[in-house]
Amino acid sequence: MTTTVLPRVNYLNVRHGVASWLLTKDHKRIGIMYLVVVTIAFFLGGIFATGVRIELTTPQGDFVSADTYNRLFTMHGVAMVFFVLIPSVPAILGNFALPLMIGAKDVAFPKINLLSWYIFVIGFFFTLAAMVLGGVDTGWTFYTPYSTVYSNSNVLMTGIGVFIAGFSSILTGLNFMVTIHRMRAPGMTWFRLPLFVWALYATSLVQILGTPVIAITVGMLALERALGFGIFDPRLGGDPVLFQHLFWFYSHPAVYIMILPPMGVISEVIACFSRKNVFGYSFVAFSSLAIAVFGFLVWAHHLFVAGISPYSAMVFSFLSFAVAIPSAVKTFNWTATLYQGAIWWRAPLMWVFGFIGLFLIGGLTGLFLASLGLDVHLHDTYFVVAHFHYIMVGGAIMGFFAGLHYWWPKMTGRMFSNAAATLAALLVFVGFNLTFFPQFILGYLGMPRRYHAYSEEFQVLNVLSSAGASILAVGYTLIACYLVYSLFKGEAAGANPWRATGLEWKTQSPPIPDNFPETPIVNEAAYKYSEREIEVA
Amino acid sequence: MPDGVAAHADPHGPASATGFGAAGHHPALQHHFQTLAQQQEAATLGMWIFLVTEVMFFGGLLMAYLLYRVWYPAAWSEGSLELDIRLGAFNTVVLIASSLTMALGVRAAQTGAQKWTVRWLLITMALGFTFLVVKFFEYREKYLLHHIPGPNFEFEGPHAGQVELFLSLYFGLTGLHALHMVVGFSLLAVITWMAHRRRFSPEWYTPVELSGLYWHFVDIVWIFLFPLLYLVDRARQFG
Amino acid sequence: MSGHISPKKTYYVIFGSLMVLTTITVIVAFINLGALNFPVALGIAILKATLVILFFMHVKYSSRLTKLICGTAFFFLMVLFGLTLSDYLSRGWFTAPGGTAGAGTQVTIGPPAPTEGEPAEPAEEPARAPEP
Numbered sequence: 001m002t003t004t005v006l007p008r009v010n011y012l013n014v015r016h017g018v019a020s021w022l023l024t025k026d027h028k029r030i031g032i033m034y035l036v037v038v039t040i041a042f043f044l045g046g047i048f049a050t051g052v053r054i055e056l057t058t059p060q061g062d063f064v065s066a067d068t069y070n071r072l073f074t075m076h077g078v079a080m081v082f083f084v085l086i087p088s089v090p091a092i093l094g095n096f097a098l099p100l101m102i103g104a105k106d107v108a109f110p111k112i113n114l115l116s117w118y119i120f121v122i123g124f125f126f127t128l129a130a131m132v133l134g135g136v137d138t139g140w141t142f143y144t145p146y147s148t149v150y151s152n153s154n155v156l157m158t159g160i161g162v163f164i165a166g167f168s169s170i171l172t173g174l175n176f177m178v179t180i181h182r183m184r185a186p187g188m189t190w191f192r193l194p195l196f197v198w199a200l201y202a203t204s205l206v207q208i209l210g211t212p213v214i215a216i217t218v219g220m221l222a223l224e225r226a227l228g229f230g231i232f233d234p235r236l237g238g239d240p241v242l243f244q245h246l247f248w249f250y251s252h253p254a255v256y257i258m259i260l261p262p263m264g265v266i267s268e269v270i271a272c273f274s275r276k277n278v279f280g281y282s283f284v285a286f287s288s289l290a291i292a293v294f295g296f297l298v299w300a301h302h303l304f305v306a307g308i309s310p311y312s313a314m315v316f317s318f319l320s321f322a323v324a325i326p327s328a329v330k331t332f333n334w335t336a337t338l339y340q341g342a343i344w345w346r347a348p349l350m351w352v353f354g355f356i357g358l359f360l361i362g363g364l365t366g367l368f369l370a371s372l373g374l375d376v377h378l379h380d381t382y383f384v385v386a387h388f389h390y391i392m393v394g395g396a397i398m399g400f401f402a403g404l405h406y407w408w409p410k411m412t413g414r415m416f417s418n419a420a421a422t423l424a425a426l427l428v429f430v431g432f433n434l435t436f437f438p439q440f441i442l443g444y445l446g447m448p449r450r451y452h453a454y455s456e457e458f459q460v461l462n463v464l465s466s467a468g469a470s471i472l473a474v475g476y477t478l479i480a481c482y483l484v485y486s487l488f489k490g491e492a493a494g495a496n497p498w499r500a501t502g503l504e505w506k507t508q509s510p511p512i513p514d515n516f517p518e519t520p521i522v523n524e525a526a527y528k529y530s531e532r533e534i535e536v537a
Numbered sequence: 538m539p540d541g542v543a544a545h546a547d548p549h550g551p552a553s554a555t556g557f558g559a560a561g562h563h564p565a566l567q568h569h570f571q572t573l574a575q576q577q578e579a580a581t582l583g584m585w586i587f588l589v590t591e592v593m594f595f596g597g598l599l600m601a602y603l604l605y606r607v608w609y610p611a612a613w614s615e616g617s618l619e620l621d622i623r624l625g626a627f628n629t630v631v632l633i634a635s636s637l638t639m640a641l642g643v644r645a646a647q648t649g650a651q652k653w654t655v656r657w658l659l660i661t662m663a664l665g666f667t668f669l670v671v672k673f674f675e676y677r678e679k680y681l682l683h684h685i686p687g688p689n690f691e692f693e694g695p696h697a698g699q700v701e702l703f704l705s706l707y708f709g710l711t712g713l714h715a716l717h718m719v720v721g722f723s724l725l726a727v728i729t730w731m732a733h734r735r736r737f738s739p740e741w742y743t744p745v746e747l748s749g750l751y752w753h754f755v756d757i758v759w760i761f762l763f764p765l766l767y768l769v770d771r772a773r774q775f776g
Numbered sequence: 777m778s779g780h781i782s783p784k785k786t787y788y789v790i791f792g793s794l795m796v797l798t799t800i801t802v803i804v805a806f807i808n809l810g811a812l813n814f815p816v817a818l819g820i821a822i823l824k825a826t827l828v829i830l831f832f833m834h835v836k837y838s839s840r841l842t843k844l845i846c847g848t849a850f851f852f853l854m855v856l857f858g859l860t861l862s863d864y865l866s867r868g869w870f871t872a873p874g875g876t877a878g879a880g881t882q883v884t885i886g887p888p889a890p891t892e893g894e895p896a897e898p899a900e901e902p903a904r905a906p907e908p
Contacts, residue, residue, distance in 0.1 A: 106569040108579045174586045181841070182579040183569075209852045212590045216597035220709065228687030229705040231601055236698035237612075242604055245860045246597050296855055300863060312863035519571070585845045592849040596856050603857055604864055606814075622802070629798055633824075637791040640782075640832045647781050746779065753833045757825045764801055764817035772808035 004494035006413045010510035025110035026513055030117050031096035032411070034087060037121060039480075041083035044131070046473065048076035053435075053466040061453035069452035070137035071153065077140030078158060082165050083124055085396055086254065089261035090207075091120070091172055093403045094200050096411055098176060100504035100511065101194050103185025103520040108178040116171040123165030130157035139450060141251070144232040144243040148224040156225055159218045166215045169257070173207030176200050185503070187522035194502055194526045195284050199264025202288035206253045206260070206295060214250035217243065241306050248299040256295040258392060259359075260288055262399020263330055266352050269402050270334050272500040273349035274341025277527035280333040287326035294323040304375045313372055320370035327363055331356065346498070347421030351402035354429045358394025362387055365440065380450070383443025389436045398428070401479065408483065409497045413510045414490030420482040427475030434468025501528045565741045577743050584747045588754050591717075595758055598713065602706045602765065605699070612696035614770030616703030619684065621675060625767035628671050629759065635664035636756040643749040646742035651735055654745065658729040661752065665722050672715050679704075707766055714762060717755045724748050780837035790831045797824050 011028045021029055051072040055063040064072065095113065099106050107113050130136060136158045138147040147155050180201050184193070221243070223229040230236040232243045271278045278284055300308055300316040334356060343349070365387040369375050378384060409415055438461035443449075447458045454462070496505040507516050563573050570576040606613050642657030683691035686705040694700065728748045731737065737745060801820040809816060830836040835846055 104569070109583060110569060170590050174583060177586055178579050178583045181582060182575060208586055208590050209593055212594035213597045213856065216594050220597070220601070223709060229709065230686060230701055231705050236701050237609060238702055239604065242601060246600060249856055296852060297859065308863045309866040309869065311866040311869060315862065585842055589845060589849040592853055596853045600856055600860055603861065607864065626802055630795065633791065633794045633798065636828060636832050637787055640787050641784065644781060644784065647779060750833055753828050757828050760824045760828070761821050764821050768801065768805035768817055771805040772813065774808055774810065
């Protein structure tokens with residue numbers, strides 16, 4: 001085995017100094033910059049979650065007041081949804097890997113890409129300011145009229161932060177769409193694209209069509225709160241449920257923004273580490289588009305008990321069942337990919353296994369909630385909380401870590417400790433299940449969400465949940481530790497440490513600023529694991 | 538080179554063997570694009586996708602309008618009749634005319650008629666500015682009549698609350714539209730200056746084209762806002 | 777750069793059509809067509825917008841992708857309007873005896889405002905969905 005060394009010139013060392021980063025147009029540097037901000041947001045969201053879980057270890061509301069508790073879970077939601085889950089895979093991994101995977105020098109609009117990052121940071125600062133000033137207590141869903149008229153918290157400031165951050169998402173989606181349409185290398189036809197790219201395309205569709213609606217909705221909320229314009233005000237004849245319709249028109253597709261890119265990661269990693277082409281490539285590709293489109297047709301399942309028409313509810317219930325189908329298609333195809341594959345037990349695959357099991361549970365429990373009769377009992381209970389955490393943390397975050405570990409050698413040129421990474425994956429998996437599985441039971445037993453005090457009978461399960469959360473925290477901290485350590489002490493990775501197919505593995509690690517010394521020409525399919533040996537470097 | 542990926546000479550040089558575009562280092566060509574045509578197609582596609590986001594952005598307000606129009610036809614009638622149809626119609630004519638002059642300006646840039654590009658763009662800006670001036674007077678009148686929703690709102694009649702809803706949406710929709718006009722106006726100012734400095738040619742006039750697309754979009758929004766806001770019940774069915 | 781160059785005459789003709797349509801829409805607004813006033817006004821607006829899109833924005837001469845993008849925007853706008861209204865317009869359907877009637881379940885707080893043609897609303901009470 002030849003010893004690999006770090007390439008002498010790469011995108012990380014070609015220019016030095018803070019200005020070279022803050023004024024960069026290199027998509028790879030921008031991806032790293034997003035990683036920094038998202039990590040801070042994740043840490044903040046985690047602190048709020050810690051506050052929530054500490055309070056919930058005892059049935060009485062004795063750690064914080066009810067008002068403070070409302071602020072804690074709200075800020076947890078706002079930080080995690082808008083500043084971690086939405087940007088994580090697209091803005092970090094997508095920014096880094098997309099141009100590489102299609103053989104381009106950069107995204108279509110590099111300056112807009114940088115602007116996206118600045119807009120994200122400004123939005124984050126507004127939200128941080130709101131947190132520092134005392135937070136918001138409306139729930140991340142900002143339902144009216146509480147948020148517009150009665151809440152005494154920093155709704156406007158948080159709304160402005162979310163509004164601004166939304167434009168970052170829109171511009172990233174726009175950039176990616178044009179990049180995929182127009183910047184593919186010669187020979188890279190649509191059906192030779194890696195499935196991660198298909199996933200990013202579908203995500204961009206959702207970002208472009210959905211985010212503007214929440215932008216204007218938050219705008220209307222701000223007008224009502226700041227200027228007294230009454231659009232949702234029942235005292236004028238306005239309808240608070242209209243806010244919910246408009247809010248969820250985005251926020252439901254938003255969950256597909258959060259899950260589609262990690263699903264794309266899963267496709268990439270599962271093929272590489274079972275040494276097999278993804279089963280049913282075109283089905284997986286089209287299922288991404290189907291999820292994006294169908295995802296826009298189901299939003300009122302969040303309004304089942306808000307007073308909507310039962311006939312409309314039936315339609316949305318049916319559509320919510322239908323949207324599960326393309327996700328199921330993916331899951332079957334991933335399983336078929338693993339079947340008779342040569343499993344290579346490396347850290348990225350550990351996250352994939354975690355994802356598949358947990359996403360399955362999260363997705364199936366979504367069907368419970370899509371059933372009208374069940375939802376009447378389960379709405380606003382911990383069952384819902386468990387459901388979406390299984391998808392968001394068990395699914396999206398694990399998918400993110402799978403991708404981070406997969407592309408880490410490409411991003412940094414370094415390998416991390418596989419043993420530490422496997423341990424972290426195990427800790428997160430165990431911690432996650434201990435935290436959130438009891439919550440399904442709690443919800444089934446009737447414990448409502450967003451309450452800082454609860455009946456005695458729920459305590460044991462709550463204690464289990466809080467214990468699990470502490471294990472989760474250890475797992476996440478461990479990831480940060482060994483990844484940072486690898487930056488200094490990790491062995492050089494070489495161009496293709498995972499012996500993967502894909503254009504990004506055909507250039508050095510870390511890549512040169514322009515990605516490829518010469519524009520690649522593509523004349524083979526996206527995955528070639530089943531066919532032949534692949535060069536290591 | 539590894540299998541499956543062939544080397545390819547950098548196309549930024551003179552016409553390569555694969556005929557990958559004889560862009561010849563046009564000064565406007567950005568380095569991450571292969572050819573000027575690719576860059577222009579990407580830019581146009583980008584602007585179209587941006588306009589899609591704008592459609593959905595206005596869409597939220599329009600949804601609110603739609604619902605309340607169905608619920609409160611009488612209030613919608615009263616509110617609409619408070620608006621000055623002459624100013625609304627005048628503004629509609631002005632804005633459509635500005636779309637014409639914008640289209641003619643893009644055409645002038647396409648055909649290399651530099652002086653006419655500048656002239657048409659200036660006329661478009663003047664028409665846009667006229668629109669905004671009229672809007673200012675309309676808003677001022679509303680302010681003086683205490684028709685601006687909020688704590689100082691005053692309106693006589695049984696549907697005062699819902700008329701306030703109508704006016705909230707009136708100001709929301711036309712205000713958002715006016716904001717877009719201001720952005721468009723600033724954009725045109727920049728483009729006009731660039732045209733004045735002879736930056737455009739039949740080979741490259743992308744910024745003019747993109748500004749045209751944006752300006753036409755803003756016109757289309759007003760084409761809908763005018764009947765939706767000013768023409769609700771001119772035949773006075775709801776009294 | 778090869779974009780389609782329209783003759784100036786095309787632009788003037790389209791502008792003329794838009795002016796005619798604007799005039800028509802204003803005149804028709806003063807004629808009482810009852811429930812048809814709204815669809816007619818909307819229809820004329822859609823026609824005007826289509827002319828601007830096809831000719832001023834050159835979509836008639838643009839790629840299929842551009843046309844697809846225009847169609848997509850319109851489609852999703854219709855999804856927003858259509859599915860949301862499907863809720864509001866189907867409230868109060870097949871109401872159980874004693875439930876609220878009338879288009880939409882309207883939420884009002886405060887003394888009822890009696891106007892002709894509208895059912896009297898209960899005071900100080902948001903209208904409820906029909907009891908199961």
